[in-house]
Amino acid sequence: MQRRIAAGLLCTLAAAPLSAQQPLGDLAGRLAAMSAPVGFEAMMADSLARMMRGAMRDRAGNVIVRLGSGSPKRLIACPMDEPGWAVGGIRSDGYLTLRRLPGRTPPMFDQQVEGQRVTVWGARGAVPAVVAVRSTHLTRGRTTEDTPFTSDNAFVDVGARTEEEVRSLGIRVTSPVTAAKRPHRYGRSRLAAPVAGRRAACAALLRASSQGPRGTVLIAFVVEQGLGMRGLFTAVNALGPFDDVVMLEGDTGAEPVGMRRDTVTAGGARLVLDRWRLRTRFGGTPVETVDLGDAEELERRLAAWIGGGR
């Protein structure tokens, strides 16, 4: 009997090796199955680095590949991070409590994990768990509040009976926690998963990176975009200046790929960049949805941009 101890791996998937030349839908699905809670992107970064010849890691934890040489010198970045939680406490009865990781979280983010499976990323690997919810039957005839669930009321059940059993699984206070990832294809060409837009955009970038560049193009998979854009600014400050900077995102919009110029600041530094937004539906939810046809359009535009077009 095969035990499903690991609900899924933070990055190193047990199936066929990842390849940047996989079909886009497969690659997007593989990336969507990865977890990279903000501040804990290292294992996803390892996986991406293995997929790209010449990839390097910088001091922030970004994965960067340099294509070509000379000018112009351009940067294109795709964020790896996602909202999540960390273990806030371990109770004597084996339950874990949570602290939301810093950065912005979408509305109803906590509620959408209530009564669902999660993964605790312990020192010994992935530990499957669930977030407790009141039993429907036991609320009958009793007064209940209809306020949204928050992580302050979360009790995470790994199946342990004691604090010692929890620790034996490699879990400690601060271990990251994410929703269990089960990318879901539906409709003609839709992919649903947490941060599916971001993951599909990164998949499109991976595939487009085989394009021969005009001048120098740095491709960066960056950390902590949701926490002051630490990864992006580190790449710019360490490797710039750049003639153009493009940041990929998933977001709602009418067009398959929306573009707009933006100015962002951090720690007194100012950066002008172009935001390329892959169209998503149900953004910020466990079923954030991207149409893979839109992702293919993004890949075409990225390949053209890397090759010299705009």
Added chain:
Amino acid sequence: MRAVAAAFMIGVSFPGTLRAQDARIGDAETVLEQLVESYGPSGMEGPVRERVRRLLPGWARAETDTAGNLWVRAGSGGEPVVFVAHLDEIGFRVTGIAADGSLELARLGGFFPSLFEAQPALVHTGRVMVPAVFRPRADTAGPARRTPSAIVADPGTSTRAETEALGIRVGHTVTMPKEYVRLSGTRATGRSFDDRVGSAALVLALRQLDRGRLDHEVIFLWSVREETGLEGAAVAARSLGLRTRRVHAVDTFVSADSPLELPAFGLAPIGAGAVVRAIDNSAVAPAALVDSLVAIAEARRIPLQLGATNGGNDGSAFAPWGVPDVAIAWPLRYSHSPAEVIDLMDLLALADLVRAIAEDW
């Protein structure tokens, strides 16, 4: 019947060596995993029924009645003792297909709709499963409520015609994808443990049953449409009428074994054994029969707890014929959620208890 009695334990030790125990857990897990990963929303239990049929021992002759219940008979003579576990699970029924292709839904059974909002979905057409999603609420501004105003499934289409082209019709059912997952120690999580654990206990008991010890007929019944009102059990009860000696619903004991629950009743911890579900919303087990059951469990050193909880059970459908209902169960955390949690040791105890009742009582 609220807050009548806190659960307590009768007998505590699990017999057998650790190695034998591991082998038994492996067997139980093999059965349970297959049942949990079969889909059977109320009224569309066919895949689960067929899975049970395939898991039965070779000697068992299974029959399906007009309601869809599955019957296996063992022994002969006397009034039959009936064990009944239900095949169905909670879910939704498609009540309409909107112009934009989305599915209007009604609940099958009782549960918090918020647990399905913004999650993956599966539409069961009877021929295929069509993947979809449960739409998140569109409006997240204003005072937030836990409960969404409606649950809508989106199969990824834009028009009613596109949805119908996928084979989806009003009356089909919708659930969420599910997976059996082992947790730490002997614990596991999944959706629809209620009542796949009961169904697994009957299968495991049948595999070990010593038919030579039966001095009366014993009926093992897997019922349909429990979650929507004990409908399958009612058909079976009517067909047996006054003949039935005793009925044992084999179903969930909804446990208060969680920091979120009030500790007034339902305190059967998971991992502490099977449970006599002596009082619930549908039945009160006769005290003398509870005592007899406790004695049977003690004689075989089967860990058994006694408790009162909420919910109804299939055995109560036999009440119009004066049949005593002594429901037996295993403790469950987070009932009717996508993340129900059990302890596999309780499944073993429950299977042993079913066998002991059949052979000794």
